[in-house]
Amino acid sequence: MIELAVFGAGRIGYVHALNVAAHPRVKLKYIVDPVAGAHRDELAGKTGAAIAEAETVFGDPDIAGVIIASSTNTHADLLLKAARTRKAVFCEKPISLDFPTVADVTAQVEASGIPCMLGFQRRYDTSFRALYERIASGASGPLEQLTMSSRDPSPPPRSYVETSGGMFRDSTIHDMDMARFLLNEAIATVYAVGACLISEEIGDAGDIDSLMVTLTTASGRMAQITACRRGPMGYDQRLEALCAKEVLAIENQPQSMLVVNTPEGRHAAPPENYFIERFRQAYRDEMNAFIALIENGEAPLADIRDGYEAQRLVEAAIVSMNTGQAVRFGTSWVPDGEN
Template sequence: MERGASMTTLAVFGAGRIGRVHALNAAALPGVSVRYLVDPIANPGRDDLAARLRAHVAEAEQVFADPSVDGVVIASSTDTHAALMLAASRAGKAIFCEKPVSLDFRTVEEVSAAIAASGVTCMLGFQRRYDPNFSALRDRIASGRAGRLEHVVMHTRDPAPPPIAYVERSGGLFRDQAIHDFDMARYLLGEEIRTVYAVGACLIDPAIGAADDVDTAMVTLTSASGRFVQMVNCRRAPFGYDQRLEALCEREVLYVANRPRSDLVVASAAGFLTSPPENYFIERFADAYRLEMEGFLALLRDGAPPLAGIADGLEAQRLAEAALASTRSGLPVQLGPDWRPDAA
């Protein structure tokens, strides 16, 4: 592309792990400039990132006041998402936001409504939709070769329980981790979920229970047309990050497998030892994050609709809230577009 003519200018909120991934992916795209990096916590990581991006460390106000900013990437801590999204929508900036929008469902609803009313485009960070494996699976179903999708099984297990400080701010296993599976369920089935049943317990790390969260959960979803989804969500897989999907279709079963970290195989009297998978989501979904940021750029430049919008964030979170309610009541939850969790 010709430089200058059509530079796209971005601001990135959050210089932590995922903010860094998005910022570097954005900056590597031709014709993209990350002008601002916003993070209230001054530290060498932030400043080093700003230097690599050739970005200014700035305040939010500065970003929203700068008419040259085309879009914002919100990857700051969850409790800042809603206010930043509202400010961006008021300033007319296109939004990319990490999930979840808020730990409070009513806030998610309000932000969704405000964004819809503002007319700004908004993309939610469900990167699995951009992952080459998941999208190849979805394409294959869409192609008709596999036949009708009948049920889906998903496994998501973190390599180890996160630090308890993270757990306490995470919103819990369903809003933090399982939300990606809820989103994928809707995405693959192409319809809404009507019934959610979930069980959850603290079987691994008592500190998680003390924080009123669960570390192990099993979820069953029934879709509007009566198809089923089963999910295992867990804070531990002894071998590393375990994130798999299995889709039973009429003529084929389609799997997304874990990717071994290495291609070395060691054979001995004990058997054949292959490498554990990529350790965690940053590595596992490196391609997905790259493609996701390309998707945001296509949205900014050509108005190409994102694979996941604000409404998808709302619906995935509704499922997370319903699963949480189910674990507490011990009963399945019947969902409709008006279902919302009881106020806390």
């Protein structure tokens, strides 16, 4: 029986804890969250885990791995503790909001050799995975252009924005990762624009709520990302891949497949409420992948280097937005002063 611990009993930690506890070969032994409350206690009750401190987890030789789903400002320290204590680790993005820290932690974790997986759940989504595999098979011909739309149902509160690291690091990092995953080629240029068009609160907090990014690869292929903190139709997560032989598309996943047709028109269910509902299957599958990584060393679809590379793209997009110029990207680009 594999024994694991989860850091963070908030929204995503709650999901991971339940998925781990449901696995037949895993025992969720500990939940670590400094914020006491009914939510944490309820999660402990549902999973049978004990509420513990970080020192207990890292000092327990029976703990094979940890799941880091706590606030972003804790990720780097917990990753390094996992590396020092030789525990496998699954970590939600981003590694840190500070890029030099991202680079340092990535290097230390890789040098330690511990199994490490990053939480880019779209790679485990059935639809995104099927699209990737069809392109990789050659059936569609080479991918030439990629277009992605990512829109939240409504803007987050100012209190969240002020600690999130900004829209690029908090949200668009997922789109950057998917662009890397599908293009499977070095990115040559990054151009980004952003504005605050929706929420005065977000603007007052120094962030944006609307953005567009254009990526080009070394061979000239293109990816376009459009993102917004508000989607009039709800959670809006779509993708189109223009290939030489086919156009592949992923549409929004509806809450129900029922369609009602009447003389007045066609009525379908709205999209899933938000990312937790939309990617519920992907979250289960990525936890299964983490367990497979521990059990037999099966390589995950996203490791800590993927987290580093996605954040490099995010940092380049921020530089581009702030300067109004495209960033000449490459394998060694990092933000100025961080070489």
